[in-house]
Amino acid sequence: MIKRLWPRSNGQVNPPSIQPRGGRVRGGGDDTRTGSFPIVRRKPPRTFGSRASRIKALTSLLVAFLCALLGFGYVIQVHNTKSSYEGLSEEELVRLLDETSTQVDKLEERKSQLGEQLRSIQSSADKQQEAARIAKQNQVSSGILSGALPAQGKGVQITIVEGQDRVDAATMFTLLEELRNAGAEVIAINDTRVVTSTYLKDDNHGLVCDGRKLVSPYTIKAIGDPDALQNAVQIAGGVGSRIKVQFHAQVTVEQSNSVRIDEIRRPQRYQYAQTVE
Amino acid sequence: MAAILGLIVGIIAGVFLQPDIPVALQPYLPIMVVAALDALLGAARSYFERSFSDRVFVVSFFSNVVTATLLVFLGNQLGVGSQLSTAVIVVLGIRIFSNVSALRRFIFKG
Numbered sequence: 200m201i202k203r204l205w206p207r208s209n210g211q212v213n214p215p216s217i218q219p220r221g222g223r224v225r226g227g228g229d230d231t232r233t234g235s236f237p238i239v240r241r242k243p244p245r246t247f248g249s250r251a252s253r254i255k256a257l258t259s260l261l262v263a264f265l266c267a268l269l270g271f272g273y274v275i276q277v278h279n280t281k282s283s284y285e286g287l288s289e290e291e292l293v294r295l296l297d298e299t300s301t302q303v304d305k306l307e308e309r310k311s312q313l314g315e316q317l318r319s320i321q322s323s324a325d326k327q328q329e330a331a332r333i334a335k336q337n338q339v340s341s342g343i344l345s346g347a348l349p350a351q352g353k354g355v356q357i358t359i360v361e362g363q364d365r366v367d368a369a370t371m372f373t374l375l376e377e378l379r380n381a382g383a384e385v386i387a388i389n390d391t392r393v394v395t396s397t398y399l400k401d402d403n404h405g406l407v408c409d410g411r412k413l414v415s416p417y418t419i420k421a422i423g424d425p426d427a428l429q430n431a432v433q434i435a436g437g438v439g440s441r442i443k444v445q446f447h448a449q450v451t452v453e454q455s456n457s458v459r460i461d462e463i464r465r466p467q468r469y470q471y472a473q474t475v476e
Numbered sequence: 477m478a479a480i481l482g483l484i485v486g487i488i489a490g491v492f493l494q495p496d497i498p499v500a501l502q503p504y505l506p507i508m509v510v511a512a513l514d515a516l517l518g519a520a521r522s523y524f525e526r527s528f529s530d531r532v533f534v535v536s537f538f539s540n541v542v543t544a545t546l547l548v549f550l551g552n553q554l555g556v557g558s559q560l561s562t563a564v565i566v567v568l569g570i571r572i573f574s575n576v577s578a579l580r581r582f583i584f585k586g
Contacts, residue, residue, distance in 0.1 A: 239526050258530030262519075263482030265537050269512040270483045274490025275497055276505050 343385060346392040346464035350385040354422035354458035355429055361415035362447035368399040368406055370446070374419070374438045375399075381431035383421040385460050389413055392462040415448075425454035479516070503552065504545045507561055511544035512537060514568045517575040524582040544568065 342348035357374075359366065375393060378386055386393040391408045399408050406413040421428050429452050432439040439450045497505060515537040522528045544564050551560025 239524075241526070255530075258534070259478035261534055262530055263478040263485070265512070265534065266479045266482030266516065267486030267489065269509065269516060270486025271490040272486075272505055272509045272512065274487050275495065276509050278490070278494060 344394075345466055346385075346394040346462075347466045349459070349461045349463055350422055351457060351459040352384075352422045353425050353456050354383070354385075354420065354454075355425050355432075356453045356455055356458060357417075357419040357421070357432060358449075358451045358453075359415070359417040359419070359442060360449040361417075362449075364446040364448075365405060366415075366417070366442060366446045366448055368401045370438065370442060371406060371417075372399050374432070374442070377431045377438050378419070378421045378423070378428055381423065381427040383423040383428055385420075385422040387420045387460045387462045389418055390462055392460065392464045394464055396467070420458050420460050422458050422460065425456075428452075429454055479519070503557065503561070504548055507544045507548050507564055508541045510565060510568045510572075511540040514571050514575070515540045517572055517579070521575045521578045521582075524579060540568075 339348065343350050371388075375386060375388075388408055389411075391397065391411055391413075397409050399406060401407075402412070404412070405415075406417075431437065432450070432452050439452070442448050442450050515533065518536060519528060519533045522532075547564050548557060548561045551557040554560075
């Protein structure tokens with residue numbers, strides 16, 4: 200048995216009562232059943248008085264104003280609902296919230312991914328920078344070591360003036376070795392930078408160093424701890440005294456705070472050797 | 477004629493002015509618009525019934541709008557604002573439908 204909210208009478212639902220406008224309709228203004236409409240009567244002939252027409256103009260103006268108000272409100276409301284959640288139902292709001300939070304999650308995820316990328320890129324950039332720094336360091340130190348770069352620093356300048364005897368290559372080599380042992384970092388004889396491949400040999404006319412003739416006075420510049428270098432040369436019974444005694448040469452050692460060695464040696468090209476990666 | 481003219485003027489004004497409506501009025505404006513629409517359709521119907529009266533239209537317009545607004549306001553006060561506004565919308569919708577069907581009968585004679 201279906202219970203009805205509005206009990207039916209003669210099989211028709213009574214709609215909410217609708218009053219026809221004007222209120223001058225004869226015979227039951229409440230009667231709005233479908234199919235039964237009031238009799239439309241002819242318009243009564245109008246009398247156009249000055250007062251009546253003024254009132255008519257006024258009222259039509261009022262009607263126009265009200266309609267304008269309606270249109271105005273309608274447009275504003277249409278414009279307003281576009282950007283407002285006011286009219287949404289609870290489910291829609293919940294769905295919107297869900298969507299928004301899902302989007303937030305996605306964006307967070309994306310953000311963390313991008314952050315990860317940024318970090319890895321940064322760290323690789325740091326690594327590259329570090330590698331570049333080390334390479335530069337290496338370049339400097341190996342440049343000094345291989346004689347490709349000029350160098351300056353604290354050190355000694357040794358001057359050897361030969362007497363009648365010539366200083367032989369072995370003694371000069373010993374002198375260089377002594378300087379190296381004492382910690383000389385960069386050495387040059389006359390115009391020749393001393394590197395690992397430097398050789399000294401006796402010629403018929405004198406000393407030859409790396410294919411260049413060495414002539415007295417020999418000037419040996421060495422960069423290192425000045426005291427240690429001086430001691431290495433001038434130690435009692437050392438190479439300095441041997442040169443003095445054996446070859447009757449003058450040996451002077453001067454300490455200096457700024458020994459400048461501008462002689463450089465072209466780095467040799469390696470034909471066979473390759474670096475191991 | 478005046479009604480159509482006023483409607484057009486109002487829509488144009490709304491499109492071009494785009495004013496910010498106060499927050500206090502926001503929940504009532506849609507109800508007011510629907511109530512006014514109902515009044516307008518009722519007026520159109522009575523116009524076709526040759527029983528249109530300016531005075532009645534103006535009064536019904538205002539009474540519709542004020543009643544609808546007051547009902548929603550009351551609902552908001554009682555905490556059943558959304559339900560009551562739904563009820564008002566339903567009633568006004570039924571009225572609009574019946575007005576439109578009456579208009580249809582007048583225009584298409586059937």
